[in-house]
Amino acid sequence: MSDLAAALDVLGPRWALLIVERLLEGPQRYGDLQRDLDIGTNVLATRLRELETAGVLRRLPLRHNTRAYALTERGLALRGAIAELSRWAAGGAAPDGLQRV
Amino acid sequence: MSDLAAALDVLGPRWALLIVERLLEGPQRYGDLQRDLDIGTNVLATRLRELETAGVLRRLPLRHNTRAYALTERGLALRGAIAELSRWAAGGAAPDGLQRV
DNA sequence: CTGCATCCGGAATGATACTG
DNA sequence: CAGTATCATTCCGGATGCAG
Numbered sequence A, B: 001m002s003d004l005a006a007a008l009d010v011l012g013p014r015w016a017l018l019i020v021e022r023l024l025e026g027p028q029r030y031g032d033l034q035r036d037l038d039i040g041t042n043v044l045a046t047r048l049r050e051l052e053t054a055g056v057l058r059r060l061p062l063r064h065n066t067r068a069y070a071l072t073e074r075g076l077a078l079r080g081a082i083a084e085l086s087r088w089a090a091g092g093a094a095p096d097g098l099q100r101v
Numbered sequence C: 001c002t003g004c005a006t007c008c009g010g011a012a013t014g015a016t017a018c019t020g
Numbered sequence D: 001c002a003g004t005a006t007c008a009t010t011c012c013g014g015a016t017g018c019a020g
Helices: A003-011 A016-023 A030-037 A041-053 A079-091 B003-011 B016-023 B030-037 B041-053 B079-089
Strands: A057-063 A066-071 B057-063 B066-071
Touching: A003 A016, A003 B016, A003 B079, A016 A030, A016 A041, A016 A057, A016 A066, A016 A079, A016 B003, A030 A041, A030 A066, A041 A057, A079 B003, A079 B079, B003 B016, B016 B030, B016 B041, B016 B057, B016 B066, B016 B079, B030 B041, B030 B066, B041 B057
Parallel strands: none
Antiparallel strands: A057 A066, B057 B066
């Protein structure tokens, strides 16, 4: 399996990269992510578990009934890839010379 | 919608980035992609059509019943993003010094 | 009240047969 | 060879239930 395929095993499922992008701004709580991304709670819980297993993020217990999700070193290492993808979408011309407006 | 979300609209569906990675090595025919990636023919046809619409690749008619798929300028611009993701999966954290701005 | 599990309908994906 | 048609399976999104 190529390295890219391995990356996509973790980051390919819907919302995974968007969650990481959000966490690049700092630790977030479950409810914050759910509202900001407008994602179903079940899917969010699943993605967070997968990303934690993959070592991309970790749970930080805050206090009673409240925890935050923060990127690990490995999660922070995704900053470059996310920046590349964002720049690609931002800077690109649309199909065959059409211009974005 | 964030730029990242816009990128994922095109590149998020399964196999999309893997197809682009393959085409970075040069134009490929339908059957080559199908065998190398081991992807269902219907899904491959759908992805190719989507990526063509998004301006990432284009069809090159070769001869009777034969055509090749090649990256456009815009598709080639994904080389950096794919490299970042591959390096990330390869275990390496992206060196801060090499990060593109 | 926040964090998650469960249930369900619809969309995306996979496997395979078939056509030009 | 390059797809399309069809059906099974898995994934996603939304609503709801429930425990801490």
